[in-house]
């Protein structure tokens with residue numbers, strides 16, 4: 001992957017000046033390249049990675065496996081895009097294996113998610129069946145451990 | 160109480176007369192202070208790759224808690240021979256030409272003790288790793304330092320060696336990529352050294368522990384040059400490239416007769432390297448491309464950052480090409496290396512190591528290790544810049 005993207009993917013807040021020093025180019029170069037990535041849609045946004053378990057949120061997340069029939073035109077894309085448009089659906093992936101779509105769905109309560117599944121998702125044309133699992137605790141998200149401290153065990157000066 | 164003789168009088172005179180490492184000295188000062196950003200740490204900040212740690216846990220569960228063969232596990236030696244062939248470009252027989260040791264530190268000691276008779280001279284280049292001089296002395300050799308210079312990118316040349324060679328010269332020690340300067344040697348540089356070594360009939364101990372950590376091209380090993388494999392001991396280990404310092408695992412490759420001699424000392428003094436660490440090392444060799452490459456990419460970005468920052472603040476620094484050290488000159492600022500480091504520590508809470516810890520000719524330089532997070536490097540460079548500006552304005 002492009003090295004600039006790699007750095008931004010681990011820290012989107014890295015300053016333009018630092019990026020320029022790290023990659024050995026000018027700040028204007030960096031700005032241009034980022035603008036190009038944003039324009040072409042490779043970079044679609046910047047978000048903070050939260051440890052939500054630490055916040056007292058009224059929120060549940062469900063992982064839902066969905067079996068669908070591909071449409072005559074557009075295959076899986078048509079149904080997948082339709083499902084993705086619900087704001088409750090935080091992410092959606094087409095999968096290989098025993099089901100087709102994997103959804104991460106958020107709601108305030110279990111009941112809310114359940115009603116999303118029974119009233120909105122299941123009735124959609126092309127949805128054959130769903131299987132819902134509720135998430136209990138998060139250990140790692142986007143490559144970041146949620147319960148690790150950054151203590152440095154090393155001696156402060158060594159040969 | 161009796162007026163008993165001082166216990167000092169019982170000490171071996173060589174040991175008694177060798178000073179403590181300047182690093183240790185500085186460490187004692189730094190530990191008394193809070194909120195210090197340390198650029199003084201000569202070991203990776205990365206965690207040991209998880210699959211390696213996991214394999215050590217698994218080995219412990221399975222009861223891999225016994226002595227191993229003196230040379231080390233055979234499957235590890237076989238993997239090491241394959242790795243050495245690929246990375247350093249020389250073939251070694253895993254049965255007789257590879258010895259697994261407790262870090263490169265032990266291998267270095269074994270190599271010197273296996274070769275040196277009292278009074279034999281050992282050429283080594285300074286500034287260098289803190290242990291070299293002392294290890295030569297403990298082996299009853301005569302350390303002969305060869306000064307490398309910033310103008311030359313701290314590379315070693317044939318002329319420098321010739322000026323310091325005598326009929327008693329027996330061994331040449333090399334360390335590239337270098338701690339503390341970050342210098343490397345090109346193939347052409349090494350060819351000159353190799354020709355000299357052949358002519359003078361020397362043995363080389365080449366410490367290539369930072370071999371993987373080069374940033375603008377491939378590392379060339381001395382042992383890949385014609386004839387060198389047969390008169391060199393290659394030292395390498397897992398501390399740096401795999402971030403495995405605490406595992407204490409290294410190895411030596413060399414001609415069977417030399418490895419046999421080193422093995423004898425190892426057999427009687429160490430017996431074998433840690434069984435768990437050997438298992439972990441075997442696992443580390445399973446996928447070096449991914450583990451090591453990722454760390455090297457990150458070090459390169461930091462190297463670029465720190466080199467640019469030093470230039471911007473007006474501290475002359477030859478471009479660091481390998482290992483994870485920058486070695487800027489502070490000579491124009493009116494302070495000795497030690498005073499510079501102490502003042503920087505007290506005024507800005509940034510720890511760097513005075514160049515003199517790495518030899519007398521390190522005066523006028525400080526070592527900044529970039530084996531620490533970008534956040535720390537960034538903050539340390541801000542503080543250093545402020546500090547240098549104050550010194551320059553005479554405040």
Ligand SMILES: Cc1ncc(COP(=O)(O)O)c(C=O)c1O
Pocket residue numbers: 159201261262263264265288334338366368396397398404407408409
């Ligand atoms: C040049 C050099 N050789 C050897 C060592 C020691 O390595 P090990 O941990 O394998 O004993 C170091 C550690 O800093 C080093 O910089």
